[in-house]
Structure formats: C-alpha cells, structure tokens
Amino acid sequence: MLDRDRCLVRNFKYYCALDETEAELLAALEKTPQNVSNAQMLWEENHPADTLCVLSEGWAYSYRSMDDGTRQILNIFLPGDLVGLGDLSPRRHLTSVAMLTEGVICRFPLTNLTDIFTTSPKLTTVLFSLAGQQQAIMAERLVNMGRRTAREKVAHFICEMHLRLSKTCPNITHRFNLPLSQQVLADVLGLSAVHVSRTFSELREEGLLYRERNRINIPDLKAFYEVANFSDAYLSDSVDELLKMSEKGNNGVGLR
Amino acid sequence: MLDRDRCLVRNFKYYCALDETEAELLAALEKTPQNVSNAQMLWEENHPADTLCVLSEGWAYSYRSMDDGTRQILNIFLPGDLVGLGDLSPRRHLTSVAMLTEGVICRFPLTNLTDIFTTSPKLTTVLFSLAGQQQAIMAERLVNMGRRTAREKVAHFICEMHLRLSKTCPNITHRFNLPLSQQVLADVLGLSAVHVSRTFSELREEGLLYRERNRINIPDLKAFYEVANFSDAYLSDSVDELLKMSEKGNNGVGLR
DNA sequence: CGAAGGATTGATGAGCTTCAAGGATAGTGG
C-alpha cells in the first residue's frame, strides 16, 4: 500500500506511537481506496449509515438540503479527515456528503470502529479527541453564523481553512488553493452568493484579501486575523493531554 | 445515594444492560453531587479543562463571549446531560457554562472518562453515541441559523426543546416549562431580544404558540411542527444499532 | 464557437437591529 493511501495512520502517528495491532486496526480503515470524481456524492441524507470513510485525497463537504431548494453546508473535509463521525449515532445519515474536487476515499464499515473501541483504548481516545475537534469547529461556526457580520464571516472562514490546511501541510504560505466557489462559501456561511462576491470585492479593495479563481492570497495574515476576529484556540489539538491521562492507567475500578 | 443523583446510570440503562463494573464506573461520575444556584458559572472560557460534569438537576447552557459584549449560546443542557463532552479535547475550556435554573451537578475528573475507555467498550460506545447526538443537535442548529427566518428559528428551537424534554420526561404535554428569557433565546438563535419578542407576538396572534413567563403552550403541535419545518430525525437515538455491532464482537483483529 | 458555470454590479426592498420609552412582574427592605 502506498504511503499516500495511509494518511490516517500517518495522522494518528502524529499523536501517539502505534504498536502493531493498532497500526493494523487503522490500516483496516484504508484497505479499499477508491477514486472519486469532482462533485460525486459519497452518500445522501436518509440513506442507511453503515459505512464511514477516510478522505485520503481531495476535498469534500457535508450538507443538509432544505425544502425550498437551498442548502446549508455543515462541514468541509480535508485530506486525512474522517468523514461521517458526526453522523454516527443514527441509523440513517443526517447529511449528504459530496466531493469538492476529485480525490481518493476509503470506505469502511462501522464495525471497524467498534472493533477499535473493544481493542485499543489508545486509539479510542484519539478518535474521541478527533470527534471533539470536529465539534469545536462546528461550535466556532455557530458563533460565526450567529454573531458576526458577512465581512467577519467570510474572513473568519478563510482563516479557519488556512489554519487547518497548514496543520496537515506545514509548508503553506499566505497564498494557497481553496477550491470553493462563491456559492459554496455562501452555503457554508448562510449568505447569498451575491453578497459573498461583494464582500470579497470589499476586502480586495482594502488590500486585505485577493482571490482569483480558487487561489487565495492574504498579504498580511495578522491584519487579516483581526478583521476576522480570529483566534486559533479552538483548533489547537491537545490530544496528548487526554492520552497522558489514559496512559496513566485507570484508577483501580474494574481492572481489565 | 438517592436515585435522583444517579440519572446518568438511569440514562445509560435505557440504552443497555449494565453489569456491576459498568454501573460502578458510571456511578463514579456522580459521586460528588453539589447544589448550584441559578446563574452560577460551572466553568469559564480559557480555564483549565480537567473536569466535566453531570447535570443531575436543573438546566444549563454553554456560550462564547464576543469582544463587543454579545455572546452566542452553543448548547442548552437538560437534566441527565453530560456537560463538557464537546469541550473535551483542548486543555482549556472553549466555552463558558452557566446555570439557567438552580440545580445539582456532579463534577468528575477527565480520567474517569479514560478509565471507561480502557475498561468498558460498551460504555465507550454509548458515550460516543451521546457525543454524536450532541453534535447532531449542533448541526441542526447550524442549519437553523444559516437558512431559516426568525419565525422558523424560534419555532424550530421550541420544537427541539419540547422533543428533548419529552425523551427524559415522557409525561410532557403541549404545555411545558421553558426557563429561558427572551434574551437567552436571542443568544441561542443569533437574533436580537427585541425581535424574539416580536416573533412571539406574531405566533401568539396566529394562535400557534402562547408563552407567559416561562410557560409554553402549543395548542396544535402538528401545525407548529410545520411552521418550524421541524423533523425529529436528528434527535432519534439509535445507540442500540452501534451497540449491536460492538457486541457482535470484533472481526478477528487484535484479540483482547 | 457556442454553451455553461462562475463572478460582478446595480437597483430595490424585506428582515432584522438598534435605540428609546413605557408597562408589567417579582423580589427587597423599610
């Protein structure tokens, strides 16, 4: 298996050493790489939820369709993300998921996840932390939607993307690729596409942000963070903290 | 220990049979009941996150404060809820949590959680599902904020509360208590308190919803669901599905 | 080259916020 097909293992190794069993459990999640085209659906709302998937390459997004034809995008997924964790509990998917670019995904059955629970507390802890991170991202987006102007919304979201990208791909600079149309951005931020366009114009005229096609350019990142009221706390991963606790062992209740 | 102090055990028993060890693990989370007054803070943004808590009695809410003095409420917690699960991964709390009524809480250290991971896959699965449910609630609220009118927002939120209440307290009717001021509702929904008031007036004039002090009255629940565009799918708990998988045992990788 | 999707810009108006003032209700201390 090529290394690029095992980004999940790579991701997890970033958090903790893996023994052979653990590496095997993770690798099992990426056994079935599959090419997907741009705009391809990974699954649809209300369909049975028996598999999740690892997004090995490419970008994806989850959304809910509204009766009036509009939609709300809930999450943007980057390479290495585990897609569907939040969708996990109900027997049917609550959201649709589609690709934003072409890419590679690896589907795996839910049972692989419960296998991890029964086999590796360490991986379970990491998984819990990852789910927590996704929830933190959603919480921040709630704040964004509820209490910020269009200008701040756009800026804040761009900051979020930039920071998330720079975690998995540390050589990112103030210029980077963001394969989202203005309509997609509008559906993320609860705005109209027209107003997103106007907001970009405004930011461009002030020299804060340039965007041509999917290329983003932020001349002064610090200034831009201020426009966005962006604080990176919610994206700081501290999986290690929780892991340390878990490794200290349990406190004497119910020995294994 | 009184039964009312062990609502978590009760909640979990609703999902699955507990053996002695498991009951003990859960009971450990509720060993330190503590009375709290209305409006009391349970913790504050940026403070160290070394404990979570079970909300045994009363209502609470989590929120983020903005620089301009406004705030966004992220979550409303009801009796029996586990508070802080979403806040879990970072070493500092990302949100503040305060009481909406007086009540009883039980704080417990994070290590209790990792103990559960290492000791009981079954409880781990339930915990994962609970976290997923909280995330589903936030996702739905995102949709609410992004793509619905004030009228729908208010109605939808009331529906959510009504349904969540009726899960833990099945004898609830079309009249129930909702201890949230209009300012709190506004901070949940990303509206101004003034507009929440106007929206209530509107709904009242149409005979759809009556509210006096904290008492809610919905004469025709079905009609009200339609105003709200409310679908209860996202609140349907199907912990059992995941549990069944987990109990079928693992697929031969890394025996325990 | 024509078609289709994406972006921009202008005009108009709805929906919501803000400010301000007044009324209702509950709790507090004299």
Place this chain on the structure above:
DNA sequence: CCACTATCCTTGAAGCTCATCAATCCTTCG
C-alpha cells in the same frame, strides 16, 4: 404593607445589512 428596584417584556420609529432579481461579463471546455 408599600414604595423601590431590577428584570423582563412590549411597542414604535428609523436605518442598515443583506437578499433577491436581473443583466453583463468572463472563463473554461467540449
């Protein structure tokens, strides 16, 4: 028991942010 205060709610008036509709342009791609 009654002012006194604090909190919550209501209502009006004014204005701003953003949505909607529509026309145009630009780019890409078959």
